[in-house]
Amino acid sequence: MTKSFYQTICASLGLSLAAGLFQSWLHVQRGIDLYRLASFRSWFLVGDFIALLTASLLLTYYHHKCFKAAFQAGLVATVISLATLLYLLLATLYPLLGQYLRVAIVMGVLASGVYGVTLATSRARTRPWLKEAGIVVTILSAVQLAALMWFKDIPPYPPNATLDLIQQYLGLADRIVPVLLLFNFINELKSVSSDKEPINLPTGVLIAKAMVAILAICTTVLAIQLIGDNYSYTNASPRETALAKPFEEGSYIGPQGDTLLYRIMKPLHYDPCKRYPLVVGLPASCWSDNTRQIDACPIAKWLATDENRRKYAAFVFVPRCPPHTGWGGVANTPSVAPLAIEAILSLDKAFSIDAQRRYVSGVSRGGYGSWHLIGTHPELFAGAIPVCGEGDPSQAPGMVGISVWAFHGAKDMNVPVSGSRNMVNALKKAGGTPHYTEYGDAAHGIWEEVVKTPGLLDWLFAQKQKNPPKASKI
Template sequence: MNTKPLSREFYSFMIFFLSISCIMALIQSGALVIIGSQMMGLESFNSWMWLVLFVIAVTNAALVRYLWHNSYRLAAVACVVSTLAVFFHYALILNRELRVFYQEHYHAVAFFLFGTAMLWGLSLVFTKAGEKRWLRLSGIVTVFIEVLLAATFVLYFQTSEGSTKLLIDKVSRWISLLGSLAPVCFVIHFRLENKRLTVTDNVPAQTIPALVKLAAFVGLLFLGFNFSVEAFRYSMPFKPSITDLRRSKAMESYHFVDKSGDSLHYRLLNPLDYDSTKQYPLIVCLHHGGAHGKDNMQQLSADPAPFLMELPTRTKYPAFVFMPQCPKGMGFSGAYGNASVDSLVFRTIRQLQGRLPIDRKRIYVTGISGGGYGSWHFISAHPEMFAAAIPICGGGDPQYGPRLVNVPIWAFHGARDKLAPVAHSRDMIAAIRKAGGHPKYTEYEYAGHGIWDNVKREDIMEWMFAQHKE
């Protein structure tokens, strides 16, 4: 062990950044508890993540210095490995190109994170660092939390029932919140270490550490506040506007319940000048991630729903428009093993077919973002049901390409989409074409995720209504 102790300024620096880490962990875990993975869609998410990475880098660099100085070499190496794993994880989330890799290898990345975090925790328990009570306790807490998270992760993806998945997801969020206890143990440890320091140094405060502390504090004050407020607002109950209420009066509200008790809220728009003696097409309109809930209202304002409800559209293209609302924590596609409401949607469609004059040769599906992924999933699961699909900013599993050869598809995507990687649409189109299909694909070179204004100027309704099953 080095004979010269670290300075009081160093311990003060460590205590400050570990305290900042505790606060940030509570903020982020709190956001995860109240809105789940939807926090990644917040406008402030990226800037918040850069602050998190900055604090992690500074804190763990100082921690490695401390561990190495005290000859806790194995713990220092484990800390470096765990930190690199965390940086790798966030790089996959924040980088548009790398996000495709992340989504395709999500399980492997998750277990890599669990493994490196457990290695870090174990190094604090079973190496020389474990002689320090609070370091050992931090290691125990870390291992315990990671084991619980890994267990809930496995259970989540092994369970097929949506309600059970939601319950497991909620449990894992609260476990993550408990994970903020580990930095608390470090704060206590360094406060005790500082008190035991017998050498009094009169070295004046250095400028660079002071500036780094100031940057972290100011960043937490502003970015942490914005992130917290946005997450809180997102969690608040939806308050419909006058436009929402006006739209809701134009279509009936329904609630489908299956034999197991699972339910689906949806709206149904009848054709203009509806004649029960005629058959009409059915348009399945899937909303994006921002309209999830159980109010049976938000999906009416989520594109492309307003466009389908406009009088010119209804006049020229009379059809039933079915707008299901996906509950929070679920999706339309079940992508990557997540909880899905797809089976309920299909059962509701079959019920509608039994009581309405729906032309079974002209059932269409369209949606944006989460609804785009849902559109790809729906035609992949039941290609025999749909006469055409218009998936926007979505993606699916390319292995289903051969099943979609005979399904008319017109897909859209923005080349600079940061939320839904454009590769997801490209891969689906390439897989279908390789299998002998001829899907249409429009990619906007300079557009991001918000491409609906571009799409609605295309002749999508004319193209869609020209399609029908033989």
């Protein structure tokens, strides 16, 4: 094999090692939230290309050295691993595809384990560093498989914090493999004479060199972006801070000492002698601060415009959703809905709120929460606008007294459109008269269409409970 080939495979392994170490560092910094960084999907995709290039060069080496078993096992492992990585990427884009996530991961780990055993026991073991790499791959695969089996009853989404911590350590340990492979190829490179180097390099080597250079540039750019994303994830931007400015900060401490942070916007020219409706806006995203939930709450931003503040005098309450929690209705996700209900009721003591005109709205996670709140506490709300959400149809009989206008995109791959359809049908069956708007060509991001609905806010603020609400049971 030529000196250029060895230099290329060393460069590819070096790039793989550098990218892996950076990702491990970022994983330790952000934990589960790593996967939520804006640039992570692009980083993940570039990482797949680096893995594919490195695997192709390794397979070329095995084939040239007549390491038949290593070549065959490596080829199978590469195909399965890349298919698994592609599936994982698609599952992050379209959660509905994630039902076989654990099976895909197990298949990838098993294929990697077989490859490791082959490296350590086949003819490739004559190269000491390859044998060591095979042993490390085998051990890591066994540990990862054991961890997956130990946590087999825990759904893959949302990510489990303990399992993710194990993955952090395994990911860091996995960086040993390219180091061992680098030692092997550096040793072989030393024995290759420059005199045997052809004047015109093979096309494959030239292409590989170019790909390493391009991927190195992409990796550098994305690493810089991820560092910026990491900063932005924990710090509100000037735009987000400006959006939150009309909303005063507040907090509610429950009987058990639990704290719910929130933002609340008072009506323009607030008069304590008058009673005003209350709009509860449930954010779609969870943050560690008490600022960015406004940007994640479309109904709050809509009502905070100068025009709507003048036209609709109302309180707008936006509770903060702590990281890795939700508003209820989402499987396997801790809910802060009970604390939110307590906070909503506590507002009656602090402000002049019309208890017969409470409304709730949210998109995505907030859509789930909207259905959940009116399902568990129908006595509190006069109207609801759940967008791209899902509820429990068995709770529909208790919701018939609430005016509901639901929205969904027919092509939504994040939250199935059946979530809204089933709730609307259940409400109709129970005797309710809900409004429902479905966008046939739209997916998950439909809020810009929702705000175009003629008279939507007029309809919302016209809703009023016929009788004063009874005391709510928390």
